[in-house]
Amino acid sequence: MARLGENRWGKTDVRVSKVHHADGEDGLSDLTVQILLSGEVELAHTVGDNTAVLPTDTMRNTVYCLAQEHLTRDLEAFGAVLCDHFLSRAQVTGVTVSISEQIWGRVGPTGFIGGGTERRTARVSGDGERTRTRAGIEGLVVLKTTGSAFSGFPRDEYTVLPDADDRLLATSLTANWSYSTLPVDTSVAWSSARDNILGCFFSNWSASVQHQGWLMANAVLDAVPEIDEIEFHLPNQHHLPFDLTRFGMVDQGTVFQPVSEPYGDIKFTVTR
């Protein structure tokens, strides 16, 4: 006769981000959370009786709902709040909460640089007669908590997106440009292009990803005279509002669900 041994159930890869509004500067938490429970669930396995099986969808919702009040910079405290919450559910006898925080670097009061996927790129091609040189940046992840909008777009029968006058904007920026004449110091030119892209992203209000990109492109063309054309690829890393009103809560607009797929995919070229 078979017996149930060690077991647990839960939800993995719950992605939650939160903006901590504060005097002068916003904070940002970007977490991936796993909840694993154990309990008196033998009948669920053996005869399909689910009366003790808290749904993993509920675990997910709980993470977002408790994040609004309880998520601070103290990961361990948020872990303890979640742990205690699930222990208070009937039939749950053990809880493990694992939290992994993506580390972002601060840039100004509402801006952040994240991840370390950034790379410097160069491409040289020749055919014996002519050599063309491109340079670029790949995977520069940036996020701002304010200073971006998207409204006034056309609406059809499949449009439900609300206008947004001020939204969180994040992208993993790739840019590359051609040099009409090679700069004396290509590293200095690259850094100047990068600085102007970042400066523009974090300080200029934009009406769309396209608009933001146009401003950045112009900043680069103004700063580096050897560049005659620049191409941007700006995947929109969506941070969806997680609707807390479904749970009888007042939604303060600080809790988001970052999603990997699908993503808005914007690409364009600007020339002198």
Place this chain on the structure above:
Amino acid sequence: MARLGENRWGKTDVRVSKVHHADGEDGLSDLTVQILLSGEVELAHTVGDNTAVLPTDTMRNTVYCLAQEHLTRDLEAFGAVLCDHFLSRAQVTGVTVSISEQIWGRVGPTGFIGGGTERRTARVSGDGERTRTRAGIEGLVVLKTTGSAFSGFPRDEYTVLPDADDRLLATSLTANWSYSTLPVDTSVAWSSARDNILGCFFSNWSASVQHQGWLMANAVLDAVPEIDEIEFHLPNQHHLPFDLTRFGMVDQGTVFQPVSEPYGDIKFTVTR
């Protein structure tokens, strides 16, 4: 003066799956779609005027809405329907629809084996006195369009999941087991374990992932006497219904949104 060059915008990695109900057997389409548009959007870039920028969220919705009626086994025909649809929107002058279909192998009238991430595993450990041997399967992706339920679970203030009497179930199955005595032919034993896992998954109705796993574990223990304990890891690869009623449509329950994160995470051991 800078000028806008080549440009397009769109939505990438729109994942849509559809069950094709038919006499005797269900078909399955599992697609990843990209929509890229070009059009008269210069003012969107230069002055932030979005009147010509169809939102990428709308593109996503459109894929799901048109999938219900138009998605068949003919990818090219679905691509043409999407292409024509977006060309009918004002200010859109060019469309590229790219579709990539995950290939699933059929197992019975409502079952499928997918992906090729499957691996056979073995683990031998020793300390000079005793040798322990485990064997297993990793990444065996299976899906059934019917024969799985999840209802009767506890509800709290964060529970919105509806009861499901019959749902689509998919998992990337990992199992490993210990041998009390080594089988004469370990490849035969492995194949027998695998066959029983698949046979049970595709033919036994289950009340939950846990219940499904229990049945599979028992089938293996019955079939291979040398196995004395088996561990399952069954991540629930959620296929969320995509609510078409928001768009004034009758939802036939055949169009799903597969999501990678988060996922339900079930792990347990069954011993003799």
Place this chain on the structure above:
Amino acid sequence: MARLGENRWGKTDVRVSKVHHADGEDGLSDLTVQILLSGEVELAHTVGDNTAVLPTDTMRNTVYCLAQEHLTRDLEAFGAVLCDHFLSRAQVTGVTVSISEQIWGRVGPTGFIGGGTERRTARVSGDGERTRTRAGIEGLVVLKTTGSAFSGFPRDEYTVLPDADDRLLATSLTANWSYSTLPVDTSVAWSSARDNILGCFFSNWSASVQHQGWLMANAVLDAVPEIDEIEFHLPNQHHLPFDLTRFGMVDQGTVFQPVSEPYGDIKFTVTR
């Protein structure tokens, strides 16, 4: 005073493949192996005394050397051989060998289809005047143990590659083609293209990846009249011979080291 607790050292992701030559048909093992040892290594940690630390490079070499004689279809037996071998080294008190086998499907006596990354693709683009349709295959992984060569190439001061009259050839094939007129049944046309690609890969001897690709392209153009142009991308998934003669062994030419990077990168188009 700090004390060393649980510890182990080893080598992870040792990739080894082996061709099992047999009457009539070749077998293939494609393994990823992990060796973890524990032993009396406290002094290595605390004072940097390495006399008990078998190098992880040695573990790697051992896997290849023992594979030639001992690796069969029985993973558990190969695991036991490795386990016993490392237990025979001085100061090693515990060994765990973990093996994960990539599963390949047989196609004829010396051919295999692997992985399950294969996808069917389609691309439809239009501008209101004209619609273009492409279809394709992505990630079709194929391997043949014989029937491929590469010799007679130019040599310069950086060339050390020996001529190969008969080598193992593996690739993750991507192909896509344009339709001048749309086939009545696009699924039938796709299958016909795929069948001809596979038939040619497994039955035609080739002098290079380029030559193999040309033959496959011609087979598709012959079989599907609606196709007017086909593009192939054939990354060469190198299986390097692992030189066993360094260890005083006779190298039988059956043990390989598959490498992920770098890879030979061949891409071309064939038109009618």
Place this chain on the structure above:
Amino acid sequence: MARLGENRWGKTDVRVSKVHHADGEDGLSDLTVQILLSGEVELAHTVGDNTAVLPTDTMRNTVYCLAQEHLTRDLEAFGAVLCDHFLSRAQVTGVTVSISEQIWGRVGPTGFIGGGTERRTARVSGDGERTRTRAGIEGLVVLKTTGSAFSGFPRDEYTVLPDADDRLLATSLTANWSYSTLPVDTSVAWSSARDNILGCFFSNWSASVQHQGWLMANAVLDAVPEIDEIEFHLPNQHHLPFDLTRFGMVDQGTVFQPVSEPYGDIKFTVTR
């Protein structure tokens, strides 16, 4: 009659790193290079005549050989050197060299922090009676060009690794620790642990990865009294010397081949 259309061949994902020794501080280049050639190779495709097909293995070797003299911080200049070199080969009519540089941050004269995969982690588990809290760091990539050795290890019939008195050491560090009592400020405690790990890695000479880890563990235990146990996982990200003497060159020991697999895998726990 079929005709060959656009085509190119080359080598992708050639990983090369170089240490730039200089007065006072070392520089580091960490590149991934792609070489794509086009030329008069129609006969290679159509009849298997390889006399014009420069082997992709040769392209790889060339990257390493030319890196020793020509690779500086100026990516575009190295690209141009490679481009001109391949254009000088017979039958090559077009070359595209693409270079992507991993960006590392400097820490002291010979140390670097790389990548942005770093995450802060926390784990809280409870069973209603007792709560345990762990905290940690994941994916902290560090490299030092000097100050690490590995010699005096046991040698058997499969050992070919030479003693190294001074080698480049890189790892993607994961550490996690348990708190006997929770610190008043968990973020301060985490930063203190991280600072001590980095300080030790970059300033302490070590005789092995194990020795390096022991020193780091002790530094953390000394600095944060609430930590009673710490676990390290230190995968050795090998940078293999690329033997240039095979090409008649004097090897200056500055050019390396970073490899992803296999890797040395060291894990241990240190307790008070």
